[in-house]
Amino acid sequence: MCVYLTSWKSMAILSNMAGEKIKATYSLDVETVRDLERMARRLKISKSAALRRAIRMAVASEPRAGEDQLSALGELQQSLDLAPEDLRDWEEKNRELRRSSSRL
Numbered sequence: 001m002c003v004y005l006t007s008w009k010s011m012a013i014l015s016n017m018a019g020e021k022i023k024a025t026y027s028l029d030v031e032t033v034r035d036l037e038r039m040a041r042r043l044k045i046s047k048s049a050a051l052r053r054a055i056r057m058a059v060a061s062e063p064r065a066g067e068d069q070l071s072a073l074g075e076l077q078q079s080l081d082l083a084p085e086d087l088r089d090w091e092e093k094n095r096e097l098r099r100s101s102s103r104l
Contacts, residue, residue, distance in 0.1 A: 039054070
């Protein structure tokens with residue numbers, strides 16, 4: 001199986017070979033290409049492998065879906081310095097507001 005996908009911005013080629021890979025074309029600025037080449041030389045790996053490694057590291061360091069929102073809520077609640085019973089009242093009022101707005 002060989003599928004060619006092309007557009008004016010990128011190109012991808014899929015093939016049915018061991019360890020399937022997608023060949024893609026991207027535009028990088030000169031500084032980024034030099035950094036990529038330097039990284040690949042230092043690690044003694046190909047530029048493709050260096051790029052894969054960098055992308056995987058970046059993705060692994062991202063917060064999981066919803067973590068940003070939950071930590072922001074926690075920070076907001078702490079900044080309000082509410083007593084536990086006041087915090088429960090605050091949560092219930094907000095829960096009721098969401099329920100009533102979803103009924104509209």
